[in-house]
Amino acid sequence: MAEEKEFRYDPAAIETKWQARWAADPGMYAAEPPSCGKPKYYVLEMLPYPSGALHMGHVRNYSIGDALARHMWMRGYNVIHPMGWDAFGLPAENAALKNNTPPREWTLSNIAAMKRQFERLGMGFDWATEVTTCMPDYYRWNQWFFLRMYEKGLAYRKKSKVNWCPECCTVLANEQVIDGRCWRHEDTIVEQRDLVQWFLRITAYAQELLDGLDRLDGWPEKVRTMQRNWIGRSEGTEVDFTFDGEINRGVGSREQGATRTKIRVFTTRVDTIFGATSVQLAPEHPLVNALTREDAALREQVSELLEEQKKARETGDVGEIEKHGVPTGRFAINPYSGERVPIWVANYVLLDYGTGAIMSVPAHDERDFEFATKYGIPIRRVIASADPNAPEPALPFTTKDGVVINSGEFNGLPYGEAVKRFQEKAVRGGFGEPNITFRLKDWGVSRQRYWGTPIPMIHCERDGIVPVPDDQLPVLLPENIEITQQGGSPLARVSEFVDVACPKCGGPAKRETDTMDTFVDSSWYFYRYTDARNPCAPFDSKTAQYWFPIDQYIGGVEHAILHLIYSRFWTKMMRDLGLIQNDEPVQRLFTQGMVIKDGAKMSKSKGNVVSPDDMVARYGADAARMYALFAAPPDRDLDWQEDGVAGVTRFLGRVWRIVMKYAAVARGAAHGQSKTQSPEGVSLKLLRKLHQTTAKITQDFEGRWHFNTCVAAIMELVNEVQAADAQLAAGEVPAPVMHELLETLVLLLAPFAPYLAAELWEELGGEGAVLHPGDKDPSPRTSLLRQPWPKSDPGLAKEDEIEIPVQINGKLVSLIRVPAGSDAKVIEEAALVEEKVKARTAGKTVAKIIVVPGRAINLVVK
Numbered sequence: 001m002a003e004e005k006e007f008r009y010d011p012a013a014i015e016t017k018w019q020a021r022w023a024a025d026p027g028m029y030a031a032e033p034p035s036c037g038k039p040k041y042y043v044l045e046m047l048p049y050p051s052g053a054l055h056m057g058h059v060r061n062y063s064i065g066d067a068l069a070r071h072m073w074m075r076g077y078n079v080i081h082p083m084g085w086d087a088f089g090l091p092a093e094n095a096a097l098k099n100n101t102p103p104r105e106w107t108l109s110n111i112a113a114m115k116r117q118f119e120r121l122g123m124g125f126d127w128a129t130e131v132t133t134c135m136p137d138y139y140r141w142n143q144w145f146f147l148r149m150y151e152k153g154l155a156y157r158k159k160s161k162v163n164w165c166p167e168c169c170t171v172l173a174n175e176q177v178i179d180g181r182c183w184r185h186e187d188t189i190v191e192q193r194d195l196v197q198w199f200l201r202i203t204a205y206a207q208e209l210l211d212g213l214d215r216l217d218g219w220p221e222k223v224r225t226m227q228r229n230w231i232g233r234s235e236g237t238e239v240d241f242t243f244d245g246e247i248n249r250g251v252g253s254r255e256q257g258a259t260r261t262k263i264r265v266f267t268t269r270v271d272t273i274f275g276a277t278s279v280q281l282a283p284e285h286p287l288v289n290a291l292t293r294e295d296a297a298l299r300e301q302v303s304e305l306l307e308e309q310k311k312a313r314e315t316g317d318v319g320e321i322e323k324h325g326v327p328t329g330r331f332a333i334n335p336y337s338g339e340r341v342p343i344w345v346a347n348y349v350l351l352d353y354g355t356g357a358i359m360s361v362p363a364h365d366e367r368d369f370e371f372a373t374k375y376g377i378p379i380r381r382v383i384a385s386a387d388p389n390a391p392e393p394a395l396p397f398t399t400k401d402g403v404v405i406n407s408g409e410f411n412g413l414p415y416g417e418a419v420k421r422f423q424e425k426a427v428r429g430g431f432g433e434p435n436i437t438f439r440l441k442d443w444g445v446s447r448q449r450y451w452g453t454p455i456p457m458i459h460c461e462r463d464g465i466v467p468v469p470d471d472q473l474p475v476l477l478p479e480n481i482e483i484t485q486q487g488g489s490p491l492a493r494v495s496e497f498v499d500v501a502c503p504k505c506g507g508p509a510k511r512e513t514d515t516m517d518t519f520v521d522s523s524w525y526f527y528r529y530t531d532a533r534n535p536c537a538p539f540d541s542k543t544a545q546y547w548f549p550i551d552q553y554i555g556g557v558e559h560a561i562l563h564l565i566y567s568r569f570w571t572k573m574m575r576d577l578g579l580i581q582n583d584e585p586v587q588r589l590f591t592q593g594m595v596i597k598d599g600a601k602m603s604k605s606k607g608n609v610v611s612p613d614d615m616v617a618r619y620g621a622d623a624a625r626m627y628a629l630f631a632a633p634p635d636r637d638l639d640w641q642e643d644g645v646a647g648v649t650r651f652l653g654r655v656w657r658i659v660m661k662y663a664a665v666a667r668g669a670a671h672g673q674s675k676t677q678s679p680e681g682v683s684l685k686l687l688r689k690l691h692q693t694t695a696k697i698t699q700d701f702e703g704r705w706h707f708n709t710c711v712a713a714i715m716e717l718v719n720e721v722q723a724a725d726a727q728l729a730a731g732e733v734p735a736p737v738m739h740e741l742l743e744t745l746v747l748l749l750a751p752f753a754p755y756l757a758a759e760l761w762e763e764l765g766g767e768g769a770v771l772h773p774g775d776k777d778p779s780p781r782t783s784l785l786r787q788p789w790p791k792s793d794p795g796l797a798k799e800d801e802i803e804i805p806v807q808i809n810g811k812l813v814s815l816i817r818v819p820a821g822s823d824a825k826v827i828e829e830a831a832l833v834e835e836k837v838k839a840r841t842a843g844k845t846v847a848k849i850i851v852v853p854g855r856a857i858n859l860v861v862k
């Protein structure tokens, strides 16, 4: 017990000592210039929103990235490991409303607080390249990019139906509506409104965004699948049905036979078009407007359908809507068969998907089948099983593996051939063509809020929309303004901001008062890190070319659609502006699991939040970080248990005591003494474990990232060292072995528990103590961080092997080598793949295998 007291691990003392030393050396985590000749490594964790305090999810995210960065530094890479702040956004405005603090002040003080937390946690970020997106030196480049996109037709304005969050008092992008609710307000149902908005033409890159996913094999499959589904490419055919009869399109335009009204439908199954028994229109389809003009009863029914659709859009997936429709009493003519089919209006058909009109083929589509059954619409089979002997399949029969029937000249064709022939006929006849539609829509970036990047446009009565000239950037966000949530953007009420001279004619004009979606900020911030103080350009192209793509990006899977699609789009756009050469921003992506407690994600509303500050105060930063890595594989959810953190602190205390106890012995051998040749006994046992642990951790950093098992392996190693304590104390292990053992242990620990590792490193001889012949003198200020990562000696790591004779039918045919202590299964597997054994058993049956573990194996072969 006396010893326990004397050797008390005091994380607070150790960590504050090193924190002060590191703070005095702000360049220690800086990347080197490209000319350094080392291979580059860009490791990045997603930048946080400055809410004011880090949460445990952050601690986990950044512990993973920091361990990787430290490991790569030790592997001799030129590492860039930057950090910044996603600093625009709504909470700053809400805070301003609540406690009357200007958003900028609130944001900057939150950043300062969180930066202190990062520093206390010992995260190895290069703060010299810090990016804060709400600062004019950053957002001016958002504006610059916007102008470039406007010039290329990639930024445009249109009136459209938009998602409106009544809580945010602003428009949301489609990506920000989750199950019909606001991404920030889980309980708030998003409304639909008509507004004139700015859009970025992400759809211009839809196909490229989709194709690129195939090459992103360093991304989790689940993220790629989510993006594929979001982009939602469908290949199909557009076909014109002809409206049968006349239609009144309003004053003076009664259409006649020659200019027949066409109803263009989009279908992915044109091969089933002979089975179309109705045409279904979206309630907002222009033809429906024309039909309801003369028919009050129909008008009423359609407005009900529209109301249902609106509600379905607001509360969730329209796909789940209970399907309703009304017949219009009018007909359309199928251009292939000449058949007249009724025209219906249906609540599940959307105007903004495809053409807003579909053909309904109940025999071969689930949804159409349901609808036709409900309303008694005829069902006609036009696809049969490809096997003529198969029984007639049940309806709806939706396979693509059948053949066409009841379709005249197309009968007997399989799917692919049929689609081709149907499309050819449509093109020849001028009534249709192949087409591709995407679910992805253009990115609506207008926000009617204050705390964001002003959109650099001016509205002039004479000239219309006039872009702000480059030399007038940035358009500064005015400060000290009154923020309310009423009546649109707060900027609209700031006349010094709004009223300007038109850059073109000099006359009175008004600034655009919408600000940009904050996802613009995060779409390219990681390029800025490479050249963060550039006053003349968003970044230097050559420097970006050196660092990109990001070698490893780490963040939550909740960004799979929003941020990770927008930033891919932005990269392609910048490439087309000639700024960069890479097609994709991120080579490898890792999505860590959530931190949960008591069965739920930590959140203020659930009252299960654990504060990192508390954990650090109670157990130390090293323990909090290491627990975040140890408690679960990084890609899985982590169930937070405070006992676990306490356990890690106790473990670190054991490491500290062992190293402190034998540091003097190790130090005695530290300088210039060669390693022990052919160790034996307890030395061999400990070195073997050491080299096995090194191999395991090295492999994990290179591949599967099971840092939880890395920490467990270090724990096992420490257990073995402790178990040998009596022999160590008796001097049975020579000093050079002790030196290698303790030094390597500390190096292995360095990515996971940087404070304790630094302390023990110093204890073992400090800066540069491990100089081996041929090593360059590591810079003293970066000693541990730039120490070479330990190498595992495969000879030492190998378990002892024994030879085992293999007999076939009682005759010795070979000897195999297996690790000592191997069980029967391992011996059997090794014997069966041995060449001579394979030769003698080829084509024969091994009837019986008798293994005497450690002694022999006998095969009975017939």
Ligand SMILES: [Zn+2]
Residues within 6 Å of the ligand: 165, 166, 167, 168, 169, 182, 183, 184, 185, 188
């Ligand atoms: Zn909201």
Ligand SMILES: [Zn+2]
Residues within 6 Å of the ligand: 460, 461, 462, 463, 464, 466, 502, 503, 504, 505, 506, 507, 509
């Ligand atoms: Zn003008």
